Amino acid sequence: MPKLTAEEVDAFGKNGYLIYRRQLFSEAKFDELSAIFSEHLADKGDKLSDELDTPHFRDPRLLDFLLADEVLDIVECLIGPDIALWSSHFISKDPYTGRATPWHEDSAYWEGRLSAYDRIVTLWLSLDGSDRENGCMRVIPGTHDNGFSEYTPVDKSVNTFHAEITDIDESRAVDFELEPGQCSLHDGRIIHGARANTSARRRTGYTMRYFPSSVYVHPEKNPGWRIWLARGVDKAGNVYVNA
Ligand SMILES: O=C(O)CCC(=O)C(=O)O
Ligand SMILES: [Fe+2]
Secondary structure (H helix, E strand, O other), X not given: OOOOOHHHHHHHHHHOEEEEOOOOOOHHHHHHHHHHHHHHHHXXXXXXXXXXXXXXXXXXXXXXXXXXXXXXXXHHHHHOOOEEEEEEEEEEEOOOOOOEEEEEOHHXXXXXXXXXXXXXXXXXXXXXXXXXXXXXXXXXXXXXXXXXXOEEEOOOOOXXXXXXXXXXXXXXXXXXXXXXXXXXXXXXXXOEEEOOOOOOOOEEEEEEEEEEOOOOEOHHHOOOOOOEEEEOXXXXXXXXXXX
């Protein structure tokens, strides 16, 4: 049984995102991941809570989640059976002080590093629960085939990234309100962001990012970067950690 219905797959193609209102993992597995996140948060040193990028480069326990069938069965519905792991990020907004995520396209941050950007999917797993008050993710539906937008610099003391897309019609934004354990999926080209956390509650997501193995990752543009073959076979001549 495919994890996504034909309607959900169509909606993802049309809108560039999907909300998955089921539990991604069993309760025990979800609790295990939350506990690993707590360790990373406790050990973060000078980093901010939204800066725990590529934690799987340092902690192989995360591969049990990133390469899990629960995740890949969903991703396969969207990008096919030959799947590579691109990245992951614990992105947490502390109560009251968590920075906003400026409007952006993931593809713009990755520009030049891959041979194509049209089928890169991020699964954003809500670890704490997220809503409008604690800075849930938001998207502008259907903006995944607009090409690259114009960016202007923003203040990093209140923003997670250094630049944002200007001229967004925020009245079109869809908020991803999620219970702990639910997730959203978004196309790497869609315009998305999040407000700052103005609530007393923490907001944490674990981003799990995948691309079809037919996409080539340019080694000279990705020094020190590591990718895993998650499922199926390589189709582009990439070098993987595990294959
Ligand atoms: O968690 C957030 O606020 C933003 C996440 C994001 O930009 C992403 O998953 O691509
Ligand atoms: Fe993003």
